[in-house]
Amino acid sequence: MTPSAMHGADSEVGRLRTVLLHRPGPELKRLTPRNNDRLLFDGIPWVARAQDEHDAFAQALRERDVEVLYLTELLTEALASESAREHAISTALAGLHLGDTLRDYLAAFLGAAAPAELTTHLTAGIRNDEVRGGHGLVTSLLAHDDFLIDPLPNLLFTRDSSVWVGPRVAITSLAMPARARETQLTGLIYTEHPRFRGTRTIHGWRHEHVEGGDVLLLAPGVVAVGVGERTTPAGVERFARQAFQAGLARTVLAVPIAQERATMHLDTVCTMVDVDKIVMYPNVADSLLAYAVTPEDADSPDSPGSPDSSDGSDGAGPALRVAEAEPFLVAAAKAMQIDTLHQIDTGLDPVTAEREQWDDGNNTLALAPRVAVAYERNVETNERLEAAGIEVVRIAGSELGSGRGGPRCMSCPVARDPLPD
Template sequence: MIIRVVRRVNLNNIQVYNEIGKLKRVLLHCPGEEIENIVPDYLTRLLFDEIAFLKQAKKEHQQFSDILRNEGVEVLYLTELMAEILQDPEVRKSFLEDFLMEGKVASQGLKEGLLEYFSDKSPMEVVRKSMGGVRKEELKEIKVKQLADMVKNPYPFYLDPIPNLYFQRDPFASIGRGISLNVMFSRTRNRETLFAKYIFDHHPHYKDIPRWYNRDMSHSIEGGDILVLSDKVVAIGISQRTDAVAIEMLAEKLFKSQETFETILAFDIPKTRAYMHLDTVFTMVDYDKFTIYPGIEMPLDVYSLKRGKNHSIDITYEENKLSNILKEYLKLSSVTLIRCGNNDIIAAGREQWSDGSNTLAISPGKVVCYNRNYVTNEALRNHGVEVLEFDSYELSRGRGGPRCMSMPLIRENL
């Protein structure tokens, strides 16, 4: 079957060799029904700390995408790319089977019931419903019941919602002209990478993209920990959600390729939910300027992984402080670290909680930020950085900011 898609110039390319070059194309997911299927009893299971109000969250997300479009960025949506490939009946069948398996659908009767439930839905409805979750009340009948179906269970879903999907930074990461198709730390989030897998397996514009890591590998790595600082240097956080083993495995594949990257800087950050990913405490906003949460500066262990001889990797513990490490590897004469909360310990803690350091650069010295982080945003402006703000009453409840919500597909080279 021929998949009908709108032609876009150079859509087959992933091109990300920096964090600040003019953003040309980005992937987003606007929150949907999955947000309204979060209930207090299951917040921890779904990795949320609070209940978000969907109507307002959608308004805020529209503000975000409008800012990007007004700056000349082409905005693609995960739902639309998935709906395009699910026009093919064989791809649709395979996706649903994989999705039910990874959704821990245990019995054959329930599996058959869910497949029948999805059978009369359009490709877009399949996508949105697989993301939103299937409540028990929606499935009228399970024809052949097994013990697992008969035992009383108060849990209200046959398929869990996937509310973290609006954080498109994590399931995969664009690095050079390839991607890291990630293994998520939490089983709750690992189904998110299935959408990326199907896009990069089947979408006619993306299916030949090289992979530096794959979702069937053994150790977790998430995109929020991956920052492409230049065409020579990638920074990756060793965090609660990214394992040092995964970083070394990615480095081995990347260094064997024809890509220009020579060094991976591994930042060993605290392994707690408050820090979560490297990009929640450190982002690049200009050629020589970075936002940082003061809590990670002392001490911060940094390791460099470099191409060695015969495809080996040379690993070195970096003795210098962070600013000197950045100057050395990015060939800069000076580096400015702009501290979240502008060095006020109370403001820093409050605004780091709502992702004050999680900026999205759309060109050198121009960033998108939540408006609630006004102390940090003013500090950015005082250092010559242009800040574009949008509302963040509800989106911030998911514990992620503008960088977390976006996956760049193409940036201009510097």
């Protein structure tokens, strides 16, 4: 069996075998009160404490026999490839703010760096006062603490830059300029690292915006995709066509969500904790709608819903049939072919629900059916989960949550067991 054949996921709750994480590093030390908003953080995290909390999270996964991969370790190994180095450097220096003199200097500087050093430069960024050459007009006029290459503090949230759908990985397209390079680096890992050699992909960072936090694998063949602040309708359309063409889905549910910081992704509103149970923010549960999208010729014996032999990353895919909007829980149950998708509310009242939703109470990571990791601070949500028969693995998140993300946001499942028929 090739290494790439060992990877994939067809649900949110199949037993988790392998996960991709990013341990907070020097990129978080680049955050200041002047740049944290632009870099999408709501506060300045205590980095050492965030690292301790993340280490405890990783250990909790290992104790459940989950293999933990680290993004920067994989990236460093991938950057041993000359083609990967050239691609990483060229995309990092593509910004129009650099100018030719500085860009040429940085290209030579980065090109001479060892793989581990290059990884640090690409993830933690380079400030103007850290440059010892290339002193043209640009570096003279920029402030000493301006970034020539921006840091990537949101690498912590590995869910967003890739998502596995069946045996393929979707390389996503991140909407916010502060995060655009993340998915380029993740793409390098999947295309250049020996472990993932032969992995087939869909979508891609050059395409319309789709972020992994908006993609929920409700059941084998059924994918819900949030449409809001980070994922566009055009992104869902392309994603759906490629998923159908590659035989990865039979139904994609397009789920409009409010374009607000508190609900930036669908997984800030709901996450699966069992094959038929979902933890959900009750303040939006009654208003959340879904549009069921299927291939136009889904009933044809020649439907492109069967696996194809092409990569599918650029193909247009089949024409789409879009149903009338229905309540999300109704549309989801129909698509999943179950009687009811049971809702577990966050909190016991609207105020508690709002507080715990903001603290990522909805953002759980399922380790298996009826087993989920959650932040310990969301006391009432965790109690409701346990009352519904869900085992809750509690982790600390006082500092990790400053970028608005919970256990699901911080993890990209690379391998899950298929759900039993």
